[in-house]
Amino acid sequence: MRRTKRVRQLLWRWRSNPLRRHDDVIEAWFILVVWTVIALGGTVIGVMAGHAADESFRQLRHERHSVRAVLVESTTRTVPTAEGTTYDRVRAKVRWTASDGSAHTGRALVGSGHRAGSQVVVWLNDAGQPTTEPPTASKAALEAGALGAGAAVAFAGLTFAAGRVAQWRLDQRRYDRWGREWDQLGAQGDARPHDP
Secondary structure: OHHHHHHHHHOOOOOOOOOOOHHHHHHHHHHHHHHHHHHHHHHHHHHHHHHHHHHHHHHHHHHOEEEEEEEOOOOOOOOOOOOOOOOOEEEEEEEEEOOOOOEEEEEEEEEOOOOOOOEEEEEEOOOOOEEOOOOOHHHHHHHHHHHHHHHHHHHHHHHHHHHHHHHHHHHHHHHHHHHHHHHHHHHHHHOOOOOO
């Protein structure tokens, strides 16, 4: 019984009713369109954004490769910050041998607390320059999912905000019409003949 009453309250604009105005019908259709766009559009945008991010991460994993390198300088052990976070990777000078046998040096992110001459793993891009490690497949999937969900929420928020602005404009139009009707009723009341 209570559920039926709630459903009837939600669908009042769709029922035939002598008090229902044309603006109520427009508003009912408009609300339906906005929520449909939020549901379908948000899903499509979220899936597309997640797929694009996953493809980007896959490309990074394809372009970057790891090599063994030797530390040219010692890395100091990092100290926890005031917030309790420890950064265990530092940028240090390293030397590595490319696949063609040529020796290279550069600065790369390595673990802290190692002495000069230690073996470390560094990541290189297609140009042979040191870069950061690409995300693993599982981490990339999580990040792509989060980016997709964020894009869907952002799209839904923008659509909802646009819908609220349009609904506010419709309400303003109703208030203006009611004001004009009240003014007309007031003018009709003043047009009555007055007793001498």
